[in-house]
Amino acid sequence: MVRTNISLWRRRRHEVIGSPDPEPSHDSPADALGLRDELVRGLRRLSEKQRVVLVLRYIYDQSVQEIAEQTGMNPGTVASHLSRARRAMRSHLDHPATVNVKAGR
Template sequence: MEQEFTRWARARQQPLLRTAVLLCGDHHRAEDLVQDALTKVALRWSRLRDGHPDAYARQVMVRTNISWWRRHRREVVVELRDTTSGPGPAAEVDRRLLLDRALAQLTARQRTTVVLRFYEDLSERETAEAMGVGLGTVKSQTHVALARLRAVAPELAELLEEPT
């Protein structure tokens, strides 16, 4: 049983870390979120191994992050510059930096909603369950977040198409 968990944790550690970085915007805090999630999954592995350990790990990260930003609530304003350039690897880096700065313009709840819906590709219902909120909250937060992203980073418009 321990080997199963170890195998699962090794396979999922990097994908969970990528999600955590997008959720909180800080690599060090993201590592802590992943560590907390892996610890909690390990403690419940006998019940989770045949179910959905990934979903549980995501839920732990989201809720731990929500608890953190409730305790440390502050508004951070970042000024965006136009960093788009021509095609090539440098343009991809510029686009990623622009996306990171645009995500930083969102509230923590909006950012979480966008990451779960569009990066993790969760449904509205799955996102609501992971965040511990109602379906309407996910819908409204998604709408407001996408509108804000369009306003602060119009260069990313093709990435921000709402699903129909």
């Protein structure tokens, strides 16, 4: 499921950025696989709740309120999990070998 979500994100990220016709990529397939592997490793380091809200927000383009309704969480809690998940993913992608986020957060 995570790999499917990452593939969907890659296809949709150009829509989010607003590029109607993305420039051709000069990355090799190995680079793309490396990025995918880093994303998967980063997602695995998140708590389940952080992973859920991150996927619902950025893959399924749901609002914080919609995520709260679906998960039964308070909107403030959703926003908090989302903020921590973004920070952890950003940190992991900047320094993949040194970041380890506690799963309970």
